[in-house]
Amino acid sequence: MGIQDDAAEIRASGWRTLAALHGLIDSALEKALQAEYRLSVVEYTVLEALSRQDGWHMRMQQLARAAALSSSATTRLVSRLEERGLLGRYLCADDRRGIYTELTPQGRELLRVARPLHDATLEATLTGAADVPELAPLVRALHDLEPAPASPAGA
Amino acid sequence: MGIQDDAAEIRASGWRTLAALHGLIDSALEKALQAEYRLSVVEYTVLEALSRQDGWHMRMQQLARAAALSSSATTRLVSRLEERGLLGRYLCADDRRGIYTELTPQGRELLRVARPLHDATLEATLTGAADVPELAPLVRALHDLEPAPASPAGA
DNA sequence: CAGAACTATTTGCACAAGCAGATATGCCGC
DNA sequence: GCGGCATATCTGCTTGTGCAAATAGTTCTG
Numbered sequence: 001m002g003i004q005d006d007a008a009e010i011r012a013s014g015w016r017t018l019a020a021l022h023g024l025i026d027s028a029l030e031k032a033l034q035a036e037y038r039l040s041v042v043e044y045t046v047l048e049a050l051s052r053q054d055g056w057h058m059r060m061q062q063l064a065r066a067a068a069l070s071s072s073a074t075t076r077l078v079s080r081l082e083e084r085g086l087l088g089r090y091l092c093a094d095d096r097r098g099i100y101t102e103l104t105p106q107g108r109e110l111l112r113v114a115r116p117l118h119d120a121t122l123e124a125t126l127t128g129a130a131d132v133p134e135l136a137p138l139v140r141a142l143h144d145l146e147p148a149p150a151s152p153a154g155a
Numbered sequence: 156m157g158i159q160d161d162a163a164e165i166r167a168s169g170w171r172t173l174a175a176l177h178g179l180i181d182s183a184l185e186k187a188l189q190a191e192y193r194l195s196v197v198e199y200t201v202l203e204a205l206s207r208q209d210g211w212h213m214r215m216q217q218l219a220r221a222a223a224l225s226s227s228a229t230t231r232l233v234s235r236l237e238e239r240g241l242l243g244r245y246l247c248a249d250d251r252r253g254i255y256t257e258l259t260p261q262g263r264e265l266l267r268v269a270r271p272l273h274d275a276t277l278e279a280t281l282t283g284a285a286d287v288p289e290l291a292p293l294v295r296a297l298h299d300l301e302p303a304p305a306s307p308a309g310a
Numbered sequence: 311c312a313g314a315a316c317t318a319t320t321t322g323c324a325c326a327a328g329c330a331g332a333t334a335t336g337c338c339g340c
Numbered sequence: 341g342c343g344g345c346a347t348a349t350c351t352g353c354t355t356g357t358g359c360a361a362a363t364a365g366t367t368c369t370g
Contacts, residue, residue, distance in 0.1 A: 008277075010298070011274070011277050011278060011298075012273075012277065014298065014300050018176065018297060019177065021173065025173070040326085060348070060349065061348065061349085068175070068182075069327080069328095070327070070329080071349065072327080072330095072350075074349090075351085076326075076350090080326095095335080096334085097335045097347065097348040098349085099349070119166070122163075123163070126166060138296070141293070141296035141299075142166075142293070143165070144296075145293060195356085215320095225358050225359080226319065226320085227320075227321080228357050230320055230321085231357085234320095250317095250366075251365060252318040252319070254319070312369100315366100316366080316367075317365085318363100319362105319365100321361085322359105322361080322362095323358105323360090323361105324358095326355105326356095326357085327356085327357095328353105328354090329352105329355105331350105331352085332349105332352100333348105333349085333350080334347100334348085335346105335349100337346080338343105338346100339342105339344095
């Protein structure tokens with residue numbers, strides 16, 4: 001049984017490291033984007049996901065998966081961004097249950113100006129994490145990953 | 156400028172992968188622990204962090220760092236667990252601002268029975284993620300990490 | 311020792327998230 | 341075309357979170 005325990009402890013330890021690094025990056029991005037552009041990380045993620053779509057539009061549920069949110073949370077998130085004029089909703093003709101969201105010019109513009117801060121914060125946080133002994137190996141591993149396709153979670 | 160953009164896109168892509176895997180594991184653990192033991196992932200994390208401490212006690216702020224929570228969230232989390240009899244609060248003699256929390260026997264018992272489900276869920280989720288092309292490399296990288304010391308975030 | 315500056319914890323408040331249920335639409339067999 | 345079932349989105353409600361301010365205790369300075 002010792003062998004099983006060891007394997008479980010290795011996984012648990014890896015999970016703790018993953019969670020720690022995730023939390024570090026997430027809160028750094030959250031603070032930076034919130035302070036400068038009044039955007040949460042999920043909101044940025046949604047804008048960014050939309051910008052990577054051909055035609056810049058997506059259905060609510062695709063969005064929910066891309067942002068790892070429930071559909072109710074997605075509804076409200078889209079409503080918030082819509083009220084700020086960053087994206088628009090419109091019915092889709094072929095399936096009238098579905099609703100497409102589309103980036104407005106203002107949404108694209110906000111993303112354009114926010115992206116440098118996002119990227120710089122990400123870089124700075126990763127650099128900082130590389131100096132923390134417990135996180136460094138994971139940071140290196142991340143760096144060595146092959147660039148993943150557009151939507152890791154959207155499959 | 157193309158080179159910088161590439162580097163930024165590699166980091167962004169790694170971050171998306173990290174977030175996706177984190178979300179996957181987190182929600183799987185959340186559902187499993189919540190359904191069986193009425194414990195959230197953070198609550199489990201706190202119990203587990205306490206169990207790894209010599210003497211099973213920690214100050215609120217250590218706990219806050221270990222769980223990556225604000226101090227107010229920590230206060231309420233500890234209150235919830237205290238009401239369920241899983242841990243106790245007591246003043247610490249040398250610094251009377253500080254409050255120690257300590258696992259009760261019931262807390263240790265709950266952790267003992269919950270840990271197998273936690274570990275099994277973690278294993279199952281990682282195994283599942285290894286079949287998702289975008290996540291597989293990160294899963295492998297995690298597995299190859301050297302076992303990190305007790306508290307990756309607590310430093 | 312008095313007062314200022316700092317640290318630890320708790321409370322008031324506002325907000326975003328999930329679940330369950332409601333509503334509308336699509337699809338299938340008959 | 342009609343009931344029955346699945347899918348997409350939205351709404352009501354509860355809960356957990358962070359920020360800012362309040363409170364209590366420590367430490368440093370003169």
